[in-house]
Amino acid sequence: MNFDLADQxxxxxxxxxxxxxxxxxxxxxxxxLDVIPTKLAERREARLAAAAEAGAPIPAGAARGRxxxxxxxxxxxxLLLLSIGLIFPAIRTTILSFMNGNSTExxxxxxxxxxxxxxxxxxxxxxxxxxxxxxxxxxxxxGLLYAIMVDKARGEAVAKALIFLPMAISFVGASIIWKFxxxxxxxxxxxxxxxxxxxxxxGGEPKQWLLEEGFKLNTLLLIVIxxxxxxxxxxxxxxxxxxxxxxxxxxxxxxDGTNAWQMFWRITLPxxxxxxxxxxxxxxxxxxxxxxxxxxxxxxxxxxxxxxxxMYNQSFRYGETGHGSALAVFLFVLxxxxxxxxxxxxxxxxxxx
Amino acid sequence: MTTTNPPAAAVPVTxxxxxxxxxxxxxxxxxxxxxxxxxxxxxxxxxxxVPTFGLLISSFRPEDEIKTSGWWSFFTDPQLTLDxxxxxxxxxxxxxxxxxxxxxxxxxxxxxxxLFPMAICALAAYALAWIDFRGRDWIYILIFALQIVPxxxxxxxxxxxxxxxxxxxxxxxxxxxxxxGEELFIQVWFAHTCFAIPFGVYLLHNFISELxxxxxxxxxxxxxxxxxIFRTIVLPLITPVLASFGIFQFLWVWNDLLVALIFASGGGxxxxxxxxxxxxxxxxxxxxxxxLTSGAFVSMIVPLIVFLxxxxxxxRGLLAGSVKG
Numbered sequence: 001m002n003f004d005l006a007d008q009x010x011x012x013x014x015x016x017x018x019x020x021x022x023x024x025x026x027x028x029x030x031x032x033l034d035v036i037p038t039k040l041a042e043r044r045e046a047r048l049a050a051a052a053e054a055g056a057p058i059p060a061g062a063a064r065g066r067x068x069x070x071x072x073x074x075x076x077x078x079l080l081l082l083s084i085g086l087i088f089p090a091i092r093t094t095i096l097s098f099m100n101g102n103s104t105e106x107x108x109x110x111x112x113x114x115x116x117x118x119x120x121x122x123x124x125x126x127x128x129x130x131x132x133x134x135x136x137x138x139x140x141x142x143g144l145l146y147a148i149m150v151d152k153a154r155g156e157a158v159a160k161a162l163i164f165l166p167m168a169i170s171f172v173g174a175s176i177i178w179k180f181x182x183x184x185x186x187x188x189x190x191x192x193x194x195x196x197x198x199x200x201x202x203g204g205e206p207k208q209w210l211l212e213e214g215f216k217l218n219t220l221l222l223i224v225i226x227x228x229x230x231x232x233x234x235x236x237x238x239x240x241x242x243x244x245x246x247x248x249x250x251x252x253x254x255x256d257g258t259n260a261w262q263m264f265w266r267i268t269l270p271x272x273x274x275x276x277x278x279x280x281x282x283x284x285x286x287x288x289x290x291x292x293x294x295x296x297x298x299x300x301x302x303x304x305x306x307x308x309x310x311m312y313n314q315s316f317r318y319g320e321t322g323h324g325s326a327l328a329v330f331l332f333v334l335x336x337x338x339x340x341x342x343x344x345x346x347x348x349x350x351x352x353x
Numbered sequence: 354m355t356t357t358n359p360p361a362a363a364v365p366v367t368x369x370x371x372x373x374x375x376x377x378x379x380x381x382x383x384x385x386x387x388x389x390x391x392x393x394x395x396x397x398x399x400x401x402x403v404p405t406f407g408l409l410i411s412s413f414r415p416e417d418e419i420k421t422s423g424w425w426s427f428f429t430d431p432q433l434t435l436d437x438x439x440x441x442x443x444x445x446x447x448x449x450x451x452x453x454x455x456x457x458x459x460x461x462x463x464x465x466x467x468l469f470p471m472a473i474c475a476l477a478a479y480a481l482a483w484i485d486f487r488g489r490d491w492i493y494i495l496i497f498a499l500q501i502v503p504x505x506x507x508x509x510x511x512x513x514x515x516x517x518x519x520x521x522x523x524x525x526x527x528x529x530x531x532x533x534g535e536e537l538f539i540q541v542w543f544a545h546t547c548f549a550i551p552f553g554v555y556l557l558h559n560f561i562s563e564l565x566x567x568x569x570x571x572x573x574x575x576x577x578x579x580x581x582i583f584r585t586i587v588l589p590l591i592t593p594v595l596a597s598f599g600i601f602q603f604l605w606v607w608n609d610l611l612v613a614l615i616f617a618s619g620g621g622x623x624x625x626x627x628x629x630x631x632x633x634x635x636x637x638x639x640x641x642x643x644x645l646t647s648g649a650f651v652s653m654i655v656p657l658i659v660f661l662x663x664x665x666x667x668x669r670g671l672l673a674g675s676v677k678g
Contacts, residue, residue, distance in 0.1 A: 022468050178404060331503045
């Protein structure tokens with residue numbers, strides 16, 4: 001036993017401090033927002049009363065301006081944190097991507113030419129492409145298939161929970177689970193990894209799966225983990241969308257004599273299209289940023305690295321901030337079309353509402 | 354509490370759903386419910402559960418057994434022990450997990466990193482939904498779009514902000530934070546809070562903007578100001594949604610590796626959460642399966658409890674955040 005709760009006291013003190021800060025900040029903000037407008041309102045009413053006595057018209061638009069200040073109070077913490085935590089850093093990263101490794105000199109587009117010129121990095125970009133093509137497609141397909149197959153079947157809740165559960169597990173935990181599946185021991189010993197055991201049962205030779213670079217096999221094996229995690233998400237969303245299809249539409253189609261497959265392609269699929277788009281977009285974004293799985297499984301060795309992992313290595317291990325920033329900016333550029341697509345969706349929804 | 358249901362979460366509009374042969378799901382299922390389809394469903398379910406199950410069994414097997422035979426041999430030769438867990442949690446040597454301390458780090462990181470975003474996002478979402486001011490739509494779209502800025506873009510500058518403060522044209526605008534040891538928790542809370550805002554505002558806004566207009570207007574007519582409406586009317590109504598965002602944020606922070614690696618690792622054992630420690634164990638001692646298997650389960654236990662007990666809210670949040678309209 002080498003654990004003493006007393007040693008942990010400092011941490012709990014920090015936690016307590018954090019909680020006190022929370023109460024003071026949030027409580028204080030609400031208090032300020034409550035007191036100041038009330039004071040202002042009293043003064044304004046006095047003024048308006050005076051103005052009304054003098055017969056002057058009540059100024060229009062005053063209400064809107066007042067609300068603006070209050071709204072700013074509500075939004076201030078969020079906007080402040082977003083500026084410090086996301087907006088300025090993103091701008092700064094973009095600037096850093098045009099500077100050298102320790103950010104002392106301007107180097108123009110050198111980091112970008114490095115990114116597309118280096119065979120290692122080209123391979124990283126290719127891997128990311130494989131991830132982004134395979135994960136959303138397979139996760140959505142499996143999710144959809146499974147949602148349809150277990151819909152209203154006996155034990156639907158349990159069946160769904162089984163697929164959905166990996167969502168709660170950390171990528172690191174999931175990686176360890178799969179590392180164990182892929183574990184390798186040489187042929188004469190008993191296997192401890194399930195995959196190699198199955199190969200042996202079928203009379204094959206056990207393999208070091210994560211070292212198999214041919215046909216990107218090791219990358220595909222890492223991709224399996226991501227699909228394993230994301231399919232549950234796809235399944236839940238698509239299952240809800242399927243259940244929400246109005247019965248009348250289906251009845252009408254049935255009267256017209258459509259068979260099950262036509263029904264699927266012409267009714268179900270179009271009806272769940274918005275949900276399907278959301279699923280694919282969300283999984284695509286998550287996949288672009290995937291980091292934990294690669295880092296835990298192979299640390300990017302054996303040609304399995306992806307942009308996010310390489311960005312971490314360049315910036316925080318090799319001290320090449322310029323290279324890392326260029327990779328981060330490239331990641332952002334990849335995501336921009338998706339942002340525009342989503343914004344257009346929101347605006348459409350807002351105008352319909 | 355029906356008001357808190359977003360339009361999309363009102364899922365089973367059709368009574369009976371896929372059970373009747375008339376619904377598309379029902380018809381496709383009929384087509385698919387051949388033995389082949391059932392077989393595929395079972396195969397998928399097995400594929401999803403067996404890896405976790407294998408790890409769970411392994412975590413209770415004696416070290417020698419784990420390393421020399423597959424976990425499936427447990428069924429013919431059942432041997433159970435809790436040694437792996439006590440070793441990985443409280444073990445004395447530096448090479449054992451010593452996860453108990455890291456477990457507490459995870460807890461200390463997670464609690465404030467969930468509470469702060471909940472409050473800040475609720476306030477912002479309320480303002481964006483119910484306070485009338487110029488540029489409201491643009492601010493909302495800006496916050497939404499930030500959701501998709503990769504975390505990676507913020508890491509280097511944010512780290513510099515903590516260590517060097519803000520300097521503009523040689524003038525020090527903000528001092529460096531210069532944190533060390535346990536104080537590094539503040540950095541992690543701060544980073545997680547910033548990164549959670551875009552999604553949180555988006556998710557909560559979906560619900561808050563659907564609250565009935567009459568209630569809000571009645572409150573205004575009665576003379577309640579916005580802070581009062583927020584506290585007394587909106588907060589109670591959005592509790593379930595707030596919970597679903599809280600669960601999201603909890604799972605995200607508890608399971609995070611990247612943010613912790615960058616903002617907490619300076620404090621080593623004092624601040625690193627379990628994910629960092631596990632990734633370390635997986636890298637340097639990848640064959641110490643008795644520690645990896647039990648360690649992985651220690652790290653999963655809290656999120657699994659949260660997830661299984663609050664699954665309803667979690668799913669509701671997913672649906673609200675994803676399939677609006």
